[in-house]
Amino acid sequence: MSDNVTAGRRQTGPLGGLVITVLLTSFVAATYGFGFYLFSQLVTDMRRDLGFGYTAVGTITAAGQLGFLVFAMIGTWLASRIGGGQVTIGSVALCAICLLLLPMTDSIVVIGILLTILGGTAASVYVPLVEIVGRVIDYKHRGKVLGLVSSGTSYGVFVNSLLVPSFVADGDWRGLWYVVGFGTLMVTVVATVTFWRLGLFRPDPAEAEQAAEQRAEQEADGGKGGALSGVRMVLVRWVVIIWVIKFMNGFAFMPFQNYLSPYLREGLGFDIDFAAQVWGVIGIIGMFSGFAVGWLSDKIGVRASLLICYGCFFLSSMLLVLAPVGYLPMVSGVLFAVAFYPIYGLVPAYVSKTAKGTAATVIFGVTNVVQGVGGIAGNYTAGALKNLTGDFMWYYVLIAFATVALGVLTLQLPPEGSDENATEKKPVGKAAAVPAGGGTE
Structure with missing residues (x-):
């Protein structure tokens, strides 16, 4: 790998690395902590107002797990084609939209669909993180950064524990969904600007050079390989x-x-x-x-x-x-x-x-x-x-x-x-x- 390409991978100083770490942690806190974890804390109040039973709760929980698996596969496919930065920001934005839409309906079917999508965004936001961290965080700090990011769920649950009592006491469970939804939307806006400034919406120079080398090898080999070469790569x-x-x-x-x-x-x-x-x-x-x-x-x-x-x-x-x-x-x-x-x-x-x-x-x-x-x-x-x-x-x-x-x-x-x-x-x-x-x- 050429020196200029290697240098192009490091465009963030300590402050940029800190900002990215906080943002990635907040992504996990929102997608993991605010979806099903918040639903599990509010389910009693939501059942009282909307009149659904625990059969519906079990069905929604199972659907959320299915959504996680489907979005993990879709996120992997998309990230390899449009870029990890785009998939991560898109997933957080979709999470924010679902959080804001959920309190607007009285239909348990619609709520179930939104929670299934929320379960999916937890997977698709997480898939590209290794690519993003690999581009902007120094090798020697990646363990601690990804360790902190992996604890994001705890921070989301902690925020829930602070907010739930006051909203539930006033009988305003819908208001809590709006609060976490708007908060996630604000994080998405800040993250979009940050990712753009750090070049995370553009192809990785090292990845582009590697892809060019692979194309050259395939051409020299008479175009053989195709999809199997991608499988052999990993x-x-x-x-x-x-x-x-x-x-x-x-x-x-x-x-x-x-x-x-x-x-x-x-x-x-x-x-x-x-x-x-x-x-x-x-x-x-x-x-x-x-x-x-x-x-x-x-x-x-x-x-x-x-x-x-x-x-x-x-x-x-x-x-x-x-x-x-x-x-x-x-x-x-x-x-x-x-x-x-x-x-x-x-x-x-x-x-x-x-x-x-x-x-x-x-x-x-x-x-x-x-x-x-x-x-x-x-x-x-x-x-x-x-x-x-x-x-x-x-x-x-x-x-x-x-x-x-x-x-x-x-x-x-x-x-x-x-x-x-x-x-x-x-x-x-x-x-x-x-x-x-x-x-x-």
Whole structure:
């Protein structure tokens, strides 16, 4: 890669990097924190006014998961064609529009459609983040930045917790949707101007040069390759491992949080106050753990940080299985929070430090799809085990085994940015020919 192209990738100083980090975190806070998380807090008041039942709530929740998967695929496809910056801004703008439209209707069908789209924007806004971070954030800071971004959901939920009581007390749940909608719209306007000034709506110079080289190679090869060349660009050993890891993350850790309260209250006999305290601790720790573990990953490496997280998950699940007494479930919650939010920043950090441009977007887009599929499979398996055994405990046993397998898979990953991670010339099982270059930036 020529020096002038490499230099063209770095057009932001510390202030620009800070602004981009805040904006990306706010995107995640809005799309993840204000959609279904706000709906779950307002569902009682909305049901009282609109008269829908829990069957509708369950249907909407399932539709939101489907929307996440569909938008993850669409976002990946669009980002590789029109650019990650455009997809991210478009997703946040669509999120703002849906938030503003939701309180304007009394139809639960329309509300369900809007919430399904909101669930989708959570995926499509996240897919291009590795490309954007790779363009404007220095290599040595990407772990902490993506770690902070991955904690964005916690900040959204925290904002909800501040706003919900006052609006609900006045019986004005519609007003709260308007507030978060207008707030998201304002962030979208600021982000659009910022992205334009930083050149994020224009093609990455390094990506353009790489594409030109690939076209030249195809022409020299008589035009052979076509779509298969795009597949070969990303189908390498470490990418397949990352996809398996993300599937297992969804399979194990999404049900962990979904079934934690029922397990504590129905399986272990704790009261609602203790379960609420556990979740309160998880939320508070989640606001800081993403940045803290991300910062650590920049110092000791993403793989080592992943192993620490999986160790925390293992201890957390085993405490719920072997010693769920006294305040030990609270300790389990602490360990879960230390690992859960960072895990969603560490994988994109690994990808952003290894692949670039379209390859990074495609790789990370697929990870969101397989994680969603893993979450669906995990939630179904957890429910089936509960019906079969009468106890949620056995799924936490399964989670413990899954964390061991995840640790073994993590050890199979090459160090981020190493020559082993090339995504351009090395199909699965073949030697690398072109280094990814992530470690040289």
